[in-house]
Amino acid sequence: MKTFEDLIQDVQEPGLCHRCGGCVTFCTAINYGALELSEEGVPQFADREKCIECGMCYSICPEIDEFQEETKKLIGWEPPMGRVLETSVARAKNPDIRDRATDGGAVTALLLHLFDRGHIDGAIVTRQTGPFQREPWMATTRQEILEAAGFFIDSSHGMDHFGKGYSTFSPSVSEFRSLMQKGLRRVAMVGTPCQIKAVRKIEAMSIVPSDSIRYCLGLFCSGNFIFDDEAKNKLAAAGKFKWEDVYKINIKDQFIVILNTGETKTIPLDQLDFMKRYACRYCPDYASEYADISFGGIGAQEGWTTVIARTPEGRAIYHDAQGKTLEIYDFKPRPDYPAQIQTKVRDASNRKKRYSEKMHDELVKSRAESSS
Template structure:
């Protein structure tokens, strides 16, 4: 049986670790306490003597293929980008939510809807704690959910107040350890494709605390980006702005830098490889293929969200919130919008799969 020591050798050393936090979340939730996240975001032994070598951390890693087929069967996955039962372009009905959230605020609106209806007791999200810094957050109230919405750059008077390295990524799955410590049985999870994948693998094995996760909301993901001093300086040059001018940042088909004067600087994502986390180059899931609902701004008009329905549960959630907390785009005004949005998502999904396959081939050649 392979263990965390094998993960270090097979996943971390080649630079394939997505830092999703699944291995640490499970080990902490089950109260073994053998693993922790290091300062660099990578999992490591906190106390090797506590490791019972159960092998579950190895099996649930999204990079390991041991449970691939079982996980696909669980969610009725099919090519080319997972199960698709429908799609929509939508936004939150609440102006406050739309102002706070990214794109159309649909994820936040659905979480609030589920919370108000008593369908969930909490939501695992990520919360902005500083410029380009996010941390896992167990939202236990409406206020918590709204506070975690959006991705804003806090305007600061000087760059010297910022840390040396930022990331757009948050290991939200680590929030599962908080779920295990509380009597929570109805929780929604919002995360990246690799995090949703890990949760589904836990579900396949029937291990805690995946049993508490009732709703899986996946975010479109072109990759996670690092914002260290060198990257920040290069971005300023590419976009012709200074960080003191920045109000909000969004990732769609481009990196969108929203300035305080309402101007937007758009930087193509293919110019941002110098910022992308190395492991993301090997991931082929752009559209959250293992979620109940997947979300992103790509393909949607400004202020709206593209939504992919992937399960009967996701379809029911969206239908119940429609006309209450969610409004759909008026397709009569643009009948081609929905198919165009899906075509755009598929285009980016195929692009990411091709790129990941090429990087894997390069890695295999190096290994030979």
């Protein structure tokens, strides 16, 4: 039976842990305090003696091959970038949501639709907790869902905290504990591809409370970035802006900085590689291939969200929200637009897979060299 010791050796030590928090959240002995997340979000033993060596943390980790085929089968995964039932572009009908949102506010508008219609009792999202921090959050009211919209840097409180290592990552899977404590039975989960994959793996293993996750809304993801002082300064120099002037950041096919004046600065993503979280370099999933619906900014016009419906359930809720909380882009003048967007997403997805393969090859090579 492989245990947390093996997880440290096989996933953490090579730098493959993307800190989804799954192992800690689902540790059989979590109530006894066997595992915990460190302040930096790294899973670690809180008390080694309390581990009952059940192997759950190892099996559940998305970086471990166990249950991969079952997970793919569960979702009807297809190459090259997961199942695609429909590609579309949408935005929130409500301009207040659009103002707060990252792109078109389609994620928030769909969550509100599900909530208003009584299809969900809550949603696992992330909320802003300080000028430069987000944390996972179980939103159980309309207002809470609304407040979670967007991907902001709010510079109005000063820049003091920013240099301390702000990361765009937020370990949403850990909110499963809140779901269990509150006994919620119908929840939507918003997350990056690695988080959605962790949830699907838990589903494939039939672990409670995965049956309470009714809808997985995935975000496209080029990577998560760590903003320490050095990174902050390099970025400001590359983009020719001052952090004090930043209103909002976004990631599409470039890193986008929107200033308080409305001016936009862009930096190619390959120039941000130095501040990308190490584990993200090994990640092959760009387009949230295991979600019910995936959302991103790439391909869509400014102020709109690209939407890929992947499962019949995802497509059904997307269509149900149309005309209610969601406005759909008018494709009549541009009937080939969805196919063009799909090509853009597929190209970005292929690039990420190729890079991840290269990194894995190098890792295997360096492990072989160090053991010989």
